[in-house]
Amino acid sequence: MGATGLPPGMDSNLTELAKGGCEIDWQPYTQTRFYTNAFIISDDKLLLGFKKRGFGANLYNGFGGKVEPGETPAQAAARELKEESGIDAPLEHAGVLIFLTEGTEWAFHIDVFSARSYTGEPTETDEMRPGWFSLSENSINGNDDRLGVSSSPGLPSIPYSKMWADDIYWLPHLVEGKKFMGRADFAKEGDKFIMRKFWFGAVC
Numbered sequence: 001m002g003a004t005g006l007p008p009g010m011d012s013n014l015t016e017l018a019k020g021g022c023e024i025d026w027q028p029y030t031q032t033r034f035y036t037n038a039f040i041i042s043d044d045k046l047l048l049g050f051k052k053r054g055f056g057a058n059l060y061n062g063f064g065g066k067v068e069p070g071e072t073p074a075q076a077a078a079r080e081l082k083e084e085s086g087i088d089a090p091l092e093h094a095g096v097l098i099f100l101t102e103g104t105e106w107a108f109h110i111d112v113f114s115a116r117s118y119t120g121e122p123t124e125t126d127e128m129r130p131g132w133f134s135l136s137e138n139s140i141n142g143n144d145d146r147l148g149v150s151s152s153p154g155l156p157s158i159p160y161s162k163m164w165a166d167d168i169y170w171l172p173h174l175v176e177g178k179k180f181m182g183r184a185d186f187a188k189e190g191d192k193f194i195m196r197k198f199w200f201g202a203v204c
């Protein structure tokens with residue numbers, strides 16, 4: 001923790017939303033690799049992709065990947081969204097996430113984007129299977145999908161138990177159209193990543 005009480009790497013204009021693992025130290029890192037993640041909201045529905053292979057396989061997530069040399073994060077986000085879901089959208093910057101994984105000296109820096117409209121038809125690709133989830137009953141405090149609450153007939157609620165463990169802390173904030181920033185450090189147990197320490201804040 002720095003003097004401001006925020007994890008290293010965070011801006012100072014943040015208000016705490018959630019934190020955990022306070023007894024553990026933040027993992028040091030020397031390098032940063034840039035990624036994107038994009039979420040589409042349409043009426044009271046959220047589009048997620050089930051990752052079929054690679055990093056984060058078998059989890060639902062937004063659409064995204066590495067920022068390639070010469071690209072801005074916004075350009076990479078639009079390209080990855082198209083490649084992985086087949087759609088275009090007027091993406092806006094929604095937040096920044098820093099992730100560390102045990103045994104890796106570099107940090108993921110993920111620029112997160114959202115859009116409230118899109119063109120095209122979400123289409124399954126080699127990497128992702130898109131699907132819509134209900135946002136009804138979803139509050140800023142998060143929604144426990146074990147309750148299975150959904151008032152959009154036929155649509156499941158956000159599948160937090162099949163997403164990265166950090167998502168429940170910031171995704172409701174994104175859905176509300178608010179900006180956020182945060183960090184989570186993960187340990188590896190077998191082929192599973194366990195979130196050990198985290199801090200998420202709202203941008204004021």
Ligand SMILES: CNc1ncnc2c1ncn2[C@@H]1O[C@H](COP(=O)(O)OP(=O)(O)OP(=O)(O)O)[C@@H](O)[C@H]1O
Nearest residue numbers: 035036037054055056063064065066099108110164
């Ligand atoms: C640790 N906690 C995390 N929580 C939520 N999301 C996370 C994440 N860590 C990584 N992500 C996302 O996972 C995707 C990986 O991208 P990934 O598929 O590896 O990149 P890319 O498509 O460029 O790869 P290849 O072309 O297959 O090499 C990318 O959207 C990135 O934002």
